[in-house]
Structures are given as structure tokens and as C-alpha cells.
Amino acid sequence: MRTLNVALGDRAYPIHIGPGVLDDAGLIRPFLRTARVAIVTNDVVGPLYLARLQRALEADGVRVDVVTLPDGESHKNWQTLNLVFDMLLATRCERSTTLIALGGGVVGDMAGFAAATYQRGMPFIQVPTTLLSQVDSSVGGKTAINHPLGKNMIGAFYQPRVVLADTATLDTLPDRELKAGLAEVIKYGLIRDPALFDWLEAHIERVLAREPEALAFAIERSCANKAEVVAADETEQGERALLNLGHTFGHAIETGMGYGNWLHGEAVAAGTMMAAELSRRLGWLTAAEVARIEALHVRAGLPVLGPPLPVATYLELMANDKKVEEGRLRLVLLRSIGKAVLHAGAAPDLIGASIEARCG
Amino acid sequence: MRTLNVALGDRAYPIHIGPGVLDDAGLIRPFLRTARVAIVTNDVVGPLYLARLQRALEADGVRVDVVTLPDGESHKNWQTLNLVFDMLLATRCERSTTLIALGGGVVGDMAGFAAATYQRGMPFIQVPTTLLSQVDSSVGGKTAINHPLGKNMIGAFYQPRVVLADTATLDTLPDRELKAGLAEVIKYGLIRDPALFDWLEAHIERVLAREPEALAFAIERSCANKAEVVAADETEQGERALLNLGHTFGHAIETGMGYGNWLHGEAVAAGTMMAAELSRRLGWLTAAEVARIEALHVRAGLPVLGPPLPVATYLELMANDKKVEEGRLRLVLLRSIGKAVLHAGAAPDLIGASIEARCG
Numbered sequence: 001m002r003t004l005n006v007a008l009g010d011r012a013y014p015i016h017i018g019p020g021v022l023d024d025a026g027l028i029r030p031f032l033r034t035a036r037v038a039i040v041t042n043d044v045v046g047p048l049y050l051a052r053l054q055r056a057l058e059a060d061g062v063r064v065d066v067v068t069l070p071d072g073e074s075h076k077n078w079q080t081l082n083l084v085f086d087m088l089l090a091t092r093c094e095r096s097t098t099l100i101a102l103g104g105g106v107v108g109d110m111a112g113f114a115a116a117t118y119q120r121g122m123p124f125i126q127v128p129t130t131l132l133s134q135v136d137s138s139v140g141g142k143t144a145i146n147h148p149l150g151k152n153m154i155g156a157f158y159q160p161r162v163v164l165a166d167t168a169t170l171d172t173l174p175d176r177e178l179k180a181g182l183a184e185v186i187k188y189g190l191i192r193d194p195a196l197f198d199w200l201e202a203h204i205e206r207v208l209a210r211e212p213e214a215l216a217f218a219i220e221r222s223c224a225n226k227a228e229v230v231a232a233d234e235t236e237q238g239e240r241a242l243l244n245l246g247h248t249f250g251h252a253i254e255t256g257m258g259y260g261n262w263l264h265g266e267a268v269a270a271g272t273m274m275a276a277e278l279s280r281r282l283g284w285l286t287a288a289e290v291a292r293i294e295a296l297h298v299r300a301g302l303p304v305l306g307p308p309l310p311v312a313t314y315l316e317l318m319a320n321d322k323k324v325e326e327g328r329l330r331l332v333l334l335r336s337i338g339k340a341v342l343h344a345g346a347a348p349d350l351i352g353a354s355i356e357a358r359c360g
Numbered sequence: 361m362r363t364l365n366v367a368l369g370d371r372a373y374p375i376h377i378g379p380g381v382l383d384d385a386g387l388i389r390p391f392l393r394t395a396r397v398a399i400v401t402n403d404v405v406g407p408l409y410l411a412r413l414q415r416a417l418e419a420d421g422v423r424v425d426v427v428t429l430p431d432g433e434s435h436k437n438w439q440t441l442n443l444v445f446d447m448l449l450a451t452r453c454e455r456s457t458t459l460i461a462l463g464g465g466v467v468g469d470m471a472g473f474a475a476a477t478y479q480r481g482m483p484f485i486q487v488p489t490t491l492l493s494q495v496d497s498s499v500g501g502k503t504a505i506n507h508p509l510g511k512n513m514i515g516a517f518y519q520p521r522v523v524l525a526d527t528a529t530l531d532t533l534p535d536r537e538l539k540a541g542l543a544e545v546i547k548y549g550l551i552r553d554p555a556l557f558d559w560l561e562a563h564i565e566r567v568l569a570r571e572p573e574a575l576a577f578a579i580e581r582s583c584a585n586k587a588e589v590v591a592a593d594e595t596e597q598g599e600r601a602l603l604n605l606g607h608t609f610g611h612a613i614e615t616g617m618g619y620g621n622w623l624h625g626e627a628v629a630a631g632t633m634m635a636a637e638l639s640r641r642l643g644w645l646t647a648a649e650v651a652r653i654e655a656l657h658v659r660a661g662l663p664v665l666g667p668p669l670p671v672a673t674y675l676e677l678m679a680n681d682k683k684v685e686e687g688r689l690r691l692v693l694l695r696s697i698g699k700a701v702l703h704a705g706a707a708p709d710l711i712g713a714s715i716e717a718r719c720g
Contacts, residue, residue, distance in 0.1 A: 034685070034686050036686075078438055078442070082438070085507055085513065085514060086509075089507060089509040089510055089513060089680060090509070092679060092680060092684070094682075094684050094685055094686070095682055096685050096686070113477075116516065117473075117477070117514050117515060117516055118513065118514065119513060119515075119682045120502065120503075120504065120515045120516055120517055120595075120682075121516070121517070121595070142480070144480065147445055147449060149446075149449040149450070150449055153445065153449060153478065153479060154445060154477050154478065155477060155479075155480045156476065156477055156480055156481070156516065157480055157481070235480075235481070319452060320449060320452060322454075322455055322479045322480075324452070324454050325394070325454055325456050326394050326454070326456070
């Protein structure tokens, strides 16, 4: 087991990474305020891992209540969130009860938002079971649900008490989701860790083959990058925005295509190629660098073109992005492989042309 | 104009109290991050005061968008809250846009929760227009919506940047709502300010007659009490819970009778009498003190008996209270007029008997 720390003062917390951490109630128990938890999971992950987590906690004298949500991004909305509140109230969970998210990014984002808002805040623990959630969404305290007009538009910054990333749960992850998770690993290389990018160029097939050592390295390195960024800028006033490379384009794809039709990581991959294309047109990336980025995404089995929506639709959807300020779209772009910047000066025509060149 | 300060470190903010502060955009402008606001009001307050606030801001070069909600506690739910999100997204409000609540407690609680969660948090300003919201809900950062199983069960602690309490707006407040607001003023006297209680005994008819000086004194003194308590305990780990005198009983009344049938202040008044009755049975208050408390409520035109719900229903609804910890109901009770305590040791039978004695 490897342990990282997210240094957030009185909200600091550890991330434990390794096979089987799910069964170790000793990693959870010190963080509970009372001997009571509520677990939020979904109908795909629950049948695989709920019984183990529940058994470990109950053997330690903890009362466990459970709510199982329907799986998928299309359910990341108020109606589904309300199933969590219904359960919490029906079982009389208190604000001292701890909420545990067992599942991928959607479960984590919704359970986290429920924890942030139930009785104005209850303790929260993340047990991510997908590559995407282990390397990204379960660390850093971003919680949210979607609105028909925009992804993650309603949410809160709310930090977990501890994160348990059980790498063995990835054994049951569908290939498509493993690949989608890799998009975020590649992202850390692109924005701030060129050595990670180099490592992925050398070893990405080992990750795709789920070699435990390769997976564990990719996860730990990703979490370490994220923990550093979040510790420096918890509520995204500055550097943290760089974690959104490809996300403004990607959210437009997710919203425009209907939630869940493109996986988040797939949309981020195509969005990253659009950002790389725009960076090249601004004279920052060379064509050779764009080709390297594209080649790594192709080897990861990720899309390098967005869907054929009209460019006007992309721009319209992007204008709702959370990084827009005083009407100006601020995009995360690349100065080189390993160095991202937030840039508000790109002309709409140039943005449109970059989208055009990278969709279809 | 009188100004108080809520001392919350980097989230400190001023409360301006006086007639006509609504028209003074100079009190708002320094707190805006960009020249853009969204105003949330309701269909009763909007027609009376929206144009003035909007004109003042627009004359100062601020873009103003507006959403008008249906009035009343029965609308304090997700469906109505979503009208705010719909407007914010349709008009492309950014996370740097400031949300302004113009109205009573329901508008303030909902707008505050919308501000806390839109794009994970946008700046927020309160312009309360009822006595209840001026003395209580607009100060302190509690925001929430109701759930069918409990009042204010979903919310956040989220502080405003500034509060403008325009005492002249109370001229249009219905008598019933003025009286309901007085319940919270009496509460401050009971829990921590015996001199305020004495003053109310001497002058409550002047407040009911809306004498400007009497109103301003009652509001300023209430806000000063609240500001002190909130500064000492922002997220209700301790002393702040004392502000909920009468509220655990009162929430049961509001939920049990259907939201909006009893006004919040009316339910708090009846709940306060139940708490006083229980305090007497515990040997803490004398019969004479209970009689004084009752007499003041009667003079304020407030109910001193709860509705005739079965005691079991009261207890059932109270068991969902946010102050329950490890199954034990923690009630705010009175040691004397001017001194409240949080008490978890009252026997259910004694609680039931106190309710029984004070409902019907």
C-alpha cells in the first residue's frame, strides 16, 4: 500500500493506494465520528464490492445503511441525488454519520455533493473503483451534479476525510472505461509532468494490459500531481484550473451528445487534441509535439477527433463554461508537453478553426 | 444607518440597517467582483421593491438579470430552486457574477443555497425585506431547502458579502408576518440577552405599531446578538445551536402541518413554549418565568399552543432534527430568562408530557 497526503491544513487527508485496501476497515474507522456510515454505490459496482466493504465495517461494529443508484452519467442529476437524501432521512442518518462513496466518478461526485449538503454537511469518504475516479475525481473535493444546460454546474468544494483507491477493483473495469481513465493520466503528463508523459510513451501497453505495477505507478503518480495542485489552490482561483486541459471542449462534447454517450475521458481526449491544435496554431506547440500527443492517445485507444457537431454548437456550449469570466472564454492550452497555461486571448475564429480541424 | 460587523476572518461582512439602504448602490458596488448581478426575488416582494434596487444598480453601470419565484415556504424546494439555476444558465451568469436575494427568509435561504452551489459557489448578497429575515435568516450564512421528510435538510453554510436590512420595507409587511418575526426577537432575549427581554416587555406595542425607532432598536439588537454568536461558532459546533430555541419543536409543527400553513415564527413561538414547559418540569424555570414568557408571546400576537397533532407524531418528526447525535435528541432549553443550554438528557416521557401540555 502506498499513501499520499493532500496538504490542506485542517482539511488535510490521506490517499491510500493498493490492492485490497477496500477490506481494511482499519483505514476507515479512525475517520468516523460515530459508529455509523451510509454507503452510496451503483447497480454495477454494488454487486461486485459492496458486500466486502460492508462486511469489513460491520465486523468493526459499524452500522451500515446503503443506497444503490442507477449507473451512468445520464443519472447524475437531481432526481438521482434525491434518492440519497431519501435514504439518509428514512434511516435517520445524522450529520455526524459518515457518507461513503463506493464507485466511479459519477457516484463520487453525487455522494460528495449529498454529503456537502445533507444537514449542511456530513463527513465523507471516497472509495473509487474506476481508473478515472482513482486518478482524478475522488481526490480534490470537487462534487457536482449536471444541469440540462451544462455539466457539473451545481456542486460544492467538499473534501473527503480519506480516500481508499483499491487497485484490485480495476480487474473488473470494462476496457472502454480503463481507456477513458487513461485520458486523465495522460493529462497530468501534458500539463505538468513531462517525465510521466515519457513513461507513458514507453509503457502504456503495460497499463492497458493491467499489469499491477504499471497501474499502481500510473495511479500514484497521477494522485501525487493532483494532490500538489489541489493543496496549492483548493477552490480553483489559479493553478488548479490547469487540471481542466481538454475539459472545456470535452464538456461541450458531453453536453452536446447527451450525457453518457461519450465517456468523460473520451470527451477529454478529443478536447485535449482540440486544445493541442489551438496551441499549435498559436505557435506554442510544434506539429511534431501534436503528433506525439495524438499518437499516445491513439495507442491508449482514445478518440482523437470530436463528434461532428456544428462548430457553432461547440462554441455555444463552451460559452457556459465555469472558467468564463466577463464573457471571455479562458482555455487551458499547452506551451509544450509538460507545461500548460490558462489563456483568455484566443480569437473565436481561431478556436473555431481548431475545433473544425479536430472534429468529424 | 447603523452598521454591524460579523467577525468571520476572511469571510467577515457588514450588516447595514436603516430606512432606504435599498436605494444606495454604493453599499453594494464595492462587493461586486464584476459589474454584473442576478437578483432572486418573489412575486410579492418583487412588485414592491425590485424596480428600486434594479434602478440603483443599473444607474451604477451594473447589468442586472432577475428571477421571480413563487412566494411561500411551500415553494422552498428543489423545483423552485431550479428556476434560479435555469435563469443563471440561460443568461450565462458566471461564477464571478454576484447573486442578490431580495425578499424574506425563503428567498434568502434558497438564493443563498443557489449561490453556494452554482458553479460550486458565486458571491452572494442579502437584502432582507421581512422582520424575520432582517433579524435572523439573512445573517449567519445558513442556506437550505426543505425535503418532504424535514425542514432545511439540504443546504450549506455560505456567508453573504454584505447584508442590507432596509427597515422601511417593513411598512408593507403583513401584520401576521411582523408578529412571526417578533418570535425570533423574543428568542434572543430568552437565550442570551435578558435586557432585550425586559425592553420588549416594556415596549413591544411600539414595535407592533411599527414605530421606526423601536423597530430599528429591535433589529439592531437582534443582529448584534446573532453576529456575536455566529462569529464564535460559524458552523454550529457549539454555542450557535442555542439560536435554535423552540426550533426542534417548531420544525415538527411546520413539517407536520405542511410547509407554509404555520409561519416559521409562529411555529417557533409555540415550540418555545414547549421548551419553556420542559425547562420548568426539569426544575430550571419557575412557573412565574414561564408565565412571563407566555404573556410576552400573547402580547406579540403569537400562538402559545402547538397544533393538536398526536404527541407520537411530534416525537417522530423531531427525531429527524439536525441536532440529533447518536440517536439522542439535543434540545435547547432555558436555565432562566436570558440563559439557554443544549441538553441531551431529557427523558422522552418528559418531552412528550411537555408537548402534550402545550398543544391543542
